[in-house]
Amino acid sequence: MLLNWFEKTPFGVSRARFNPGDGAHSQAPAVATKPRAQMRIGIPKTLNLWSTHQFWIGFLEALGIAKIDFSSDTSEEQAREFGKGRGTVDCCYPVKCMSGHYGEFLARKPHRKIDVLLSPMIYSLPSYLHGHVAASLTCPRVMAAPENIKSGFQKEKDMFAEHGIRYATPFVALGDRPIVPKQLYEGLRDFIPGLTKAETKKAVEAGFHALDTFNANMRQKSREIIEQCVREDKPCLLVLARPYHMDPGIGHGIETDLQAYGYPVLWSQYLPTDPDMLEWLFGADIATGHIKSPLDISDVWPSSYSANTNEILWGAKVAARLPWIVCVVRLSSYECGMDQPSYSPVQQIIERSGTLFFSFQDLDSTKPAGSVKIRVETIAHYLQKHAGEIIQKKKIDNPNGFPLVRQHEDSKP
């Protein structure tokens, strides 16, 4: 049974290949030194790369870049071996971890040496809630992280230059597609030889096509999981977190531990948005004028500016309405200023629906294996004891019938 799409992310699929503003921000010579067909570009697998990786792969492949490498998952060893002494002032653990990713690229053996380290400053994200929320911005700390972390490698001398690596950090608003070609052309023309505006535009289209296709596949897989739960009247779990919590070094693989108990795990970023399902979940709210569209979160989160936070709030609304999501697990990093205001609303939305809610806040470099194990066992115990009754109660609370079941039965020969 398909339990979790996590292991099917392109990071895993492409492991063999990947294993480890504007141009004014970048450390670049006037002319690139290698033709594209020989160029190896390294991308730190951190922060917003966890939800935009496919864009960068599609974009760079369309430009004919020979090799696109991602760094490894975050780990203690990575930080100790490659990031030590490179730290900069930032309280956020996911940002601090970038030092290890940068250092990992710098420490590569000559045959796998990268030519360009590409660490984009992503200002906004292509969220599926776009058009229904105020904005889809990234966390400011996340956006500024490439500039912040870079300074840790330029304290005494420029470590990038010392390793023959050019550092590119284009400023890009991925949530505003029309301006992306201009931003990436200006941010990368000094790094990619012969880059033109026209081919940048085409490459951006290819990047968004790759990202949209990947996201659609993930939503389809989530739908299949939900349909299976509906057919078998079985429970599943929803994780509400930022995309970088999929990194086992940031989220500590808590959802994987839960999945080992046999419960399928969904992530809010990839919940299905099929019209029939949205109508079933939110049709009554729209009919009463409570919300304007199924993706409207103004009823629970009026300051809808942060893409990740918006998706977490919408995921909470879905979990509250979908009977087979019997448990929500909230993950958050140490002293996350973006997440803190949403703790209470999310918890209230979930718990008022009778859905189990467990929260792992303040995740940082220390993986408290013992306490995580005990808490995972506790969650599994509650699931085993209460999942069935939660499904039945939520089904009674939802007077709209169950179209997923009908749809499945109708499609039988």
Ligand code: SF4
């Ligand atoms: S404030 Fe929160 S979202 Fe922003 S970088 Fe820190 S942990 Fe991540």
